Amino acid sequence: MNASKRLAIFDRLAEATPEPTTELQYSTPFELLVAVVLSAQATDKGVNKATAKLFPVANTPEALLALGLDGLKEFIKTIGLFNSKAANIIALCRQLLDLHHGEVPATREALEALPGVGRKTANVILNTAFGHATIAVDTHIFRVANRTGLAPGKNVREVEEKLDKWTPGKHKKDAHHLLILHGRYTCTARKPKCPVCVIEDLCEYRDKTPSL
Missing domain, CATH: 1.10.340.30 (Hypothetical protein; domain 2)
Structure with a gap:
């Protein structure tokens, strides 16, 4: 996957979710x-x-x-x-x-x-909490990064390092939440919702689910 496709993927995810954040509730x-x-x-x-x-x-x-x-x-x-x-x-x-x-x-x-x-x-x-451009790779991000071809890796550290290196600068701070939310609600583990996915045509996943 080249840099222009990665940028397009993050641009679309950001457009679909303009203010991504954690779903954990906290005030401090x-x-x-x-x-x-x-x-x-x-x-x-x-x-x-x-x-x-x-x-x-x-x-x-x-x-x-x-x-x-x-x-x-x-x-x-x-x-x-x-x-x-x-x-x-x-x-x-x-x-x-x-x-x-x-x-x-x-x-x-x-x-x-x-x-x-x-x-x-x-x-x-x-x-x-502190606004650093870090990316925490959980199971959702690991799956999305590998399935789409965005940052394939054999383990979470490898995926983290590739995302850290390849994520476009303007999306670096929000990348963590954009990818988690995409994995949680669209690019789900058992049956990804490819027909309604905003990056379906950019994703390199071979076994996309068909339209209903």
Whole structure:
């Protein structure tokens, strides 16, 4: 796939979704951090249901520590892997208070040093909370990048590096959300909605679903 086709793809995705953003509900960088940690192997909808009850009660590191591990688990027990996620969130709250004055750091190194925060989560926080042009490759982006031919790769890091290199500059900041939303609602895993896809003629996927 050449640069002009990639630009056309992002131009169309951006036109279809002028203000792409996360579907996780949050009002502060800390709330976003907690929500992203909770979202691993879980749906945004499920996370939002839990945090809608949690955040009015505890939405700062101090408040979550006061709530305690068992108290936090009560709010997030509907989310997969809630035991380990609760432990990580309590631990990262302590680290934020000990090392960062309770604030979410805006550097990759500091974010990845937090319990439960890997490269993907750090990229989401850098992009969504702080406006950095990072691209966090989740299952949706990995699928879209490979299926369309936009940035094929054998693993998420390879896809991330290619997207980072090849995404047109004007779309770099929004690329993460544009690709996730496209994968979530159009370029779905089992039966992509090719007949109504805005980039159908640009996509290099060989097994496109036919029109109904």
